[in-house]
Every structure is written in structure tokens, then in C-alpha cells.
Amino acid sequence: SSITLGETEYYLRFTYNSRFDFWSVGIYDSMKEPIIPMTKIVPYFDLFSVYTGTDLPSGSLFCACRKDTVGESDFRDKTAHMVYAEAGEL
Numbered sequence: 001s002s003i004t005l006g007e008t009e010y011y012l013r014f015t016y017n018s019r020f021d022f023w024s025v026g027i028y029d030s031m032k033e034p035i036i037p038m039t040k041i042v043p044y045f046d047l048f049s050v051y052t053g054t055d056l057p058s059g060s061l062f063c064a065c066r067k068d069t070v071g072e073s074d075f076r077d078k079t080a081h082m083v084y085a086e087a088g089e090l
């Protein structure tokens with residue numbers, strides 16, 4: 001998926017691990033070079049917080065979910081959503 005965060009275009013790749021029942025996301029620059037490797041999606045954990053690269057926007061990217069984990073159908077059922085908040089919005 002292509003998305004613009006903080007005026008910069010990024011690509012997000014989502015994958016589901018059916019063996020262990022979790023989603024992962026990888027973040028790539030406009031040339032589709034990896035910025036953040038595939039990382040497990042954990043509700044309300046800022047994916048940018050452990051990566052300090054200057055290629056990242058200054059905000060936070062996290063999953064808002066009604067449950068403690070993000071299951072296979074949660075994005076489709078709209079019980080989980082990826083959220084980007086600009087710096088200072090949280």
C-alpha cells in the first residue's frame with residue numbers, strides 16, 4: 001500500500017502469520033527500499049519508537065485495536081486500524 005506520511009510517500013507491506021496468528025508490517029521508501037523491516041503489529045505500540053532513522057516521519061504509527069492482539073480478520077472486520085499521528089497530536 002502506498003501512503004503519504006508527513007508529506008513523504010512510503011510503502012507499507014502487511015503480512016499475516018497464520019501459524020502464530022499475528023500481523024506484521026514493513027515500511028519502505030519511495031524507491032521501495034526498506035526503512036523498517038517486517039515488524040509484528042502490537043496494539044498501541046508505536047512502530048517508529050524503536051527506529052531512529054532520519055528517513056521516518058516525526059509522528060507515530062500504531063494499531064488501534066479493540067483486543068489485546070490483532071487477529072487474522074481484525075482489519076477486515078474493522079476491529080483494528082492502523083493510525084498515524086503527527087508529532088504533538090497524541
